[in-house]
Amino acid sequence: MRNDAAHKEWWQIFEVIVGIPFLVGVAMQWVVPLSFPRAGAAAIFIFAGIALIILGIILAALARGEFRRHAQPTDPGQPTQKIITTGVFSISRNPLYLGGISMLVGLALACNLPWAIILLLPASIACYYILILPEERYLAEKFGEAYRLYTERVHRWIGRK
Numbered sequence: 001m002r003n004d005a006a007h008k009e010w011w012q013i014f015e016v017i018v019g020i021p022f023l024v025g026v027a028m029q030w031v032v033p034l035s036f037p038r039a040g041a042a043a044i045f046i047f048a049g050i051a052l053i054i055l056g057i058i059l060a061a062l063a064r065g066e067f068r069r070h071a072q073p074t075d076p077g078q079p080t081q082k083i084i085t086t087g088v089f090s091i092s093r094n095p096l097y098l099g100g101i102s103m104l105v106g107l108a109l110a111c112n113l114p115w116a117i118i119l120l121l122p123a124s125i126a127c128y129y130i131l132i133l134p135e136e137r138y139l140a141e142k143f144g145e146a147y148r149l150y151t152e153r154v155h156r157w158i159g160r161k
Contacts, residue, residue, distance in 0.1 A: 004079040006138035007131070012077065014100050017130050021123035022104050025116030034114040049110025052102045059099030062088040076135055083143050085150055092158045093151065097127060132156070 007013070028034075036045050066087040067074045074096065088095040101124060108116035139147045153161055 004142075006076045006135040008077070010077070012130060012134075013075070014097060014127065014131065017127050018100065018104065018120065018123045021119040021126075022108075022116050025108070025119040026113055028115035028119070029113055032115070036109070036112055036114055038112070045109045045112065049106040049108070052106025052109065054106075056099040056101070056103030056106060059088060059092070059095045059102065063095040063099065076131065080139075080142075083139060083147055083150055085154070090154060091160060093154050093156050094132060097132065098157055101127075 011017075038045075064074055066084050066089055069087075070082060070084050072080050072082060072084060092098055101120065104120060105117060107113070108120070136151075155161060
């Protein structure tokens, strides 16, 4: 168990909370095939999927770059020493989660995996309760007023207030 960190258990990471349901959705395609409307819309789904994948990669890369620039861990199981409010964190408090979900939704759209989208919905809710809320409590307890002011300026997902 880790002490001064938002998450204490090995499984409290995005790859488990969201990644496993996504993979189950991929497997479900073989068991109970579903399909997005294709015909003339196929190109739209593929284009939208690729755009979301690219957006997700950019968000994740920018967030990791900010973590690296400020010498902070990206693993929520490791303690952090400062709140990062620069770069992509000035427009999203959770750009890594947003980027990861964007990549997975994009992959599901581009590869015609409706089950993956269906299972991403409850996985995203689980991400909120299992990952994001404990991180927010941890940061609020550790950084107090500074974190509160940050949450007043920047939305949880995207945008400034």
